[in-house]
Amino acid sequence: MKNILIVDDDIHILHLLNIHLSEAGFNVSQAKDGTEAIGILNRQACDLAVVDVMMPFMDGYALTKEIREKYDIPVILLTAKSQIEDKELGFKSGTDDYLVKPFEPKELIFRIQALLRRYDKQVEGSLVHFRNTTINKNNYEVHIGERTILLPLKEFELLYFLASHPMQVFSRDHLIEQIWGIDFEGDERTVDVHIKRLRQRFSKLTDDFQIKTVRGVGYLLEAKQG
The missing domain is CATH 3.40.50.2300 (Response regulator)
Known part of the structure; x- marks a missing residue:
């Protein structure tokens, strides 16, 4: 009510x-x-x-x-x-x-x-669910079971964007434009560094999702449903 x-x-x-x-x-x-x-x-x-x-x-x-x-x-x-x-x-x-x-x-x-x-x-529309994982754009928190994980802003935005489009491959250039903006003066390594950090944070916490490298193209997020 x-x-x-x-x-x-x-x-x-x-x-x-x-x-x-x-x-x-x-x-x-x-x-x-x-x-x-x-x-x-x-x-x-x-x-x-x-x-x-x-x-x-x-x-x-x-x-x-x-x-x-x-x-x-x-x-x-x-x-x-x-x-x-x-x-x-x-x-x-x-x-x-x-x-x-x-x-x-x-x-x-x-x-x-x-x-x-x-x-x-x-x-x-601001919540993404994968089994025991919830990615909440309203408060920028990731919940895995009873645990709450707070991420640096760009890491969260990158994770949320990939999770909002599961099994869709994005190039590094596309991810830079979406997360950092077209005026960003860094290079593709910025994406690689953030992906590496996300993998390190979540690989031991959950198998609800994985961020995979598509050689010669970019990255995708593979999620388990149900």
């Missing part, structure tokens, strides 16, 4: 949204201002935040920026203002959607459901 955080200094709005969201099958956490909302986010996982713009201590724009910096969840801003300048501020602060008061609770629920579907697809 998804947990929705509602942040509004109007207790009547909190009460109304709590009723409708609970009836729609969501768990609901409530905060009366931005400071209280951050406290809730620090203590528990939330899947989406609904944030009012006009609040004491920390307004909705500032809270949205704070959420964007620390938590990877979608945000819907609520406001009584409909001017384009206010919408611009909202989207610049990082909101995913914008709803002007007064609104129908059903419309908010539709928007929440749409954002959660979109976000879930993005998260799912």
Whole structure:
């Protein structure tokens, strides 16, 4: 069950949204201002935040920026203002959607459901699974069983790219362009060094995948499924 955080200094709005969201099958956490909302986010996982713009201590724009910096969840801003300048501020602060008061609770629920579907697809698309191995682009971690491995950035990006295209052969030039960029001033040996390090790290940890050399061409990742 998804947990929705509602942040509004109007207790009547909190009460109304709590009723409708609970009836729609969501768990609901409530905060009366931005400071209280951050406290809730620090203590528990939330899947989406609904944030009012006009609040004491920390307004909705500032809270949205704070959420964007620390938590990877979608945000819907609520406001009584409909001017384009206010919408611009909202989207610049990082909101995913914008709803002007007064609104129908059903419309908010539709928007929440749409954002959660979109976000879930993005998260799912950022994970690569091979048997007991998960390569997670969201937090740049590799999980093998109960063990978590943190890699240097370029090693992770190289592994994730190869793992996202199993059994596909890539030349060293192609890998340099994908991982280091077309302006990279190094040479093909950079790829070889990173491949060697990845092999050394994982050869004794798992046989879920292997990075193989295709002579005269480049590298591919061979993975075991199931």
